[in-house]
Amino acid sequence: xxxxxxxxxxxxxxxxxANRVRPQTLAEFSGQQHLLAPGKILRDIxxxxxxxxxxxxxxxGVGKTTLARIIANQTKSHFVTFSAVTSGIKDIRKIxxxxxxxxEIGERTIVFVDEIHRFNKAQQDAFLPxxxxxxxxxxxxxTENPSFEINSALLSRCKVFVLKELQVSDIVExxxxxxxxxxxxxxxxxxxxxxxxxxxxEFANGDARVALNTLEMTVLNxxxxxxxxxxxxxxxxxxxxxxxxxxxKHGEEHxxxxxxxxxxxRNSDVNAAIYWLTxxxxxxxxxxxxxxxxxxxxSEDIGLADMRALSLAVDVFKAxxxxxxxxxxxxxxxxxxxxxxAPKSNAVYAATxxxxxxxxxxxxxxxxxxxxxxxxxxxxxxxxxxxxQYAHDSKEKLTNMQTMPEALSGxxxxxxTEQGNEKRFKQRxxxxxxxxxxxx
Numbered sequence: 001x002x003x004x005x006x007x008x009x010x011x012x013x014x015x016x017x018a019n020r021v022r023p024q025t026l027a028e029f030s031g032q033q034h035l036l037a038p039g040k041i042l043r044d045i046x047x048x049x050x051x052x053x054x055x056x057x058x059x060x061g062v063g064k065t066t067l068a069r070i071i072a073n074q075t076k077s078h079f080v081t082f083s084a085v086t087s088g089i090k091d092i093r094k095i096x097x098x099x100x101x102x103x104e105i106g107e108r109t110i111v112f113v114d115e116i117h118r119f120n121k122a123q124q125d126a127f128l129p130x131x132x133x134x135x136x137x138x139x140x141x142x143t144e145n146p147s148f149e150i151n152s153a154l155l156s157r158c159k160v161f162v163l164k165e166l167q168v169s170d171i172v173e174x175x176x177x178x179x180x181x182x183x184x185x186x187x188x189x190x191x192x193x194x195x196x197x198x199x200x201x202e203f204a205n206g207d208a209r210v211a212l213n214t215l216e217m218t219v220l221n222x223x224x225x226x227x228x229x230x231x232x233x234x235x236x237x238x239x240x241x242x243x244x245x246x247x248x249k250h251g252e253e254h255x256x257x258x259x260x261x262x263x264x265x266r267n268s269d270v271n272a273a274i275y276w277l278t279x280x281x282x283x284x285x286x287x288x289x290x291x292x293x294x295x296x297x298x299s300e301d302i303g304l305a306d307m308r309a310l311s312l313a314v315d316v317f318k319a320x321x322x323x324x325x326x327x328x329x330x331x332x333x334x335x336x337x338x339x340x341x342a343p344k345s346n347a348v349y350a351a352t353x354x355x356x357x358x359x360x361x362x363x364x365x366x367x368x369x370x371x372x373x374x375x376x377x378x379x380x381x382x383x384x385x386x387x388x389q390y391a392h393d394s395k396e397k398l399t400n401m402q403t404m405p406e407a408l409s410g411x412x413x414x415x416x417t418e419q420g421n422e423k424r425f426k427q428r429x430x431x432x433x434x435x436x437x438x439x440x
Contacts, residue, residue: 017216018209021178022066024073028177030208031063031170032163042161049075051108053131053138055116055146055155058163061207064141067163068112077108077137083115092126099136109136116140117149124151131157165206172201174208175215185229190219192231199233203240214240254285258293261336266301270340277336278329287328291317294335302339303348305420312338343420351413358408365405398432400439 023029026036026046035042045051051071056064065081072079080095099109111127113119130136131154138158142149146160166174175197178184192200200218204211218239222229257280264272280290291313298313316335320328374385389399402409416426 016213017178017184018212020183021181021212023063023070023177026070026074029063029066029070030174030177031166032067034164035161046071046074051075051077051110051137053136053158055140055142055150055158055160056163057142057144057146057160059143059165059206061204061209061211062163062166063208064163065112065114068110068139068141071139072110072112075108075110077110078102080109080111082111082113089123089126092123096126096130096135099130103135111136111138113138113140115142117142117144117146121151124154128154128157166204166208167206168198168201171204171206171208171211172197175201175211178212178215185219188219188224188227188229190229190231193233196231196233196236199236200240257283258290261290262293262297262301265297265336265340266344268340268344270337273336273340274333277332281325281329281332287320287325287332288317290332291320291335294332294339297339300349301344301346302342303345303422304425305343305345305347305417305422307421309339309342343422345417345419345422347414347416347422350415354413358411358413362405362407365407368402368405370401371403396435398435398439400436 026043029036034040037043056067058064069079071077078099080099082091082095095111099111102109113127116124127136127138131138138154140150140158146155150158175192179190179192184190200211200214203214218231218236219229221239222231222235257276261273261276261280264276277290281287295310295313295317298309302309313335316328316331319331322328323331369383370385370387370389372379372384374380379385387401389401391397391399404411414429416422416429418426
């Protein structure tokens with residue numbers, strides 16, 4: 001928990017570059033033009049000082065904290081920061097009481113909660129009465145979907161603003177502003193090759209903090225001559241090799257990417273499917289989780305159109321169990337390619353969903369007597385098994401005996417397509433329907 005006076009002089013000479021050059025005004029801020037360009041909603045709210053509690057939702061390093069500070073500065077509000085990792089309910093109540101006193105003397109308090117999704121329900125609820133009374137303006141920052149991570153009562157009292165990943169051009173602009181800032185490297189003149197600047201912006205992967213930290217590390221590790229530092233592509237390449245991928249195995253990105261993989265395979269886009277698979281594996285996803293999803297896909301989206309699909313998916317699951325990562329990545333890729341290119345049918349899945357709806361609607365329909373088992377004399381006396389017709393006794397291996405509950409007679413669930421092997425099932429089903437029509 002930290003209280004700040006936004007009007008005191010900064011003493012940040014020993015702080016990281018990202019802090020030293022943190023934008024103080026909207027003019028200095030880079031990115032998020034869909035919210036902050038003149039005439040956009042958040043810009044108007046700030047310019048007209050019509051603040052209400054809000055949630056900033058976006059990936060790391062896009063300016064959530066900086067934007068909250070700028071809002072407090074521009075609206076001349078008392079600014080208090082909370083960390084959901086270190087603050088408890090006692091801390092919340094203490095600050096809320098101080099905010100109440102400030103409100104009575106006409107001073108507004110903005111409470112910024114970083115990683116608000118890490119607060120539990122009780123901690124989030126502690127803000128509610130103060131938000132409702134207007135004692136504070138709450139600004140929460142989260143990398144997780146607020147719909148799942150923030151209490152509905154608190155969320156309903158906040159406006160959610162989605163901050164987007166910074167584009168390469170945004171990062172280039174941000175780095176240029178940083179290099180022009182006298183607080184960045186006060187004792188040095190930094191010259192950076194445009195190609196190196198572009199490379200650094202691409203390496204940052206949409207994260208301003210990564211860009212600034214990498215720039216600072218490069219400056220500190222490059223030879224200084226007469227207080228001059230020159231950064232070119234070779235100098236930068238010594239410090240960077242691969243981008244850090246943003247992937248949280250338990251967060252929204254996990255569900256976004258597995259959804260992308262599933263839908264790419266469903267759309268038979270083999271290249272996109274391989275890409276999303278590799279993103280998950282590179283991000284550290286459990287290969288068995290992916291393999292289980294492939295087994296599901298084989299029946300849900302391919303089914304009887306290609307009966308080999310399920311066998312292959314199960315074989316790959318076993319291979320992943322046997323080998324683990326990194327060796328099993330080729331097996332998963334093989335399965336993803338096969339499933340992507342296989343003929344598609346959701347007839348099995350559709351049949352499952354249709355019959356579930358009937359079961360839910362009709363409940364416990366009785367089993368027709370003729371197909372009940374009759375192991376005791378009492379059950380035989382009650383008609384169990386009476387008039388049973390043994391299909392193998394007929395030439396066609398077919399009978400016209402009713403096996404569906406009376407109330408559901410005539411209901412059809414499986415509607416095969418003409419994709420792949422399922423065409424044969426459709427032909428067989430049509431033959432069966434015709435036979436029953438002729439023998440009823």
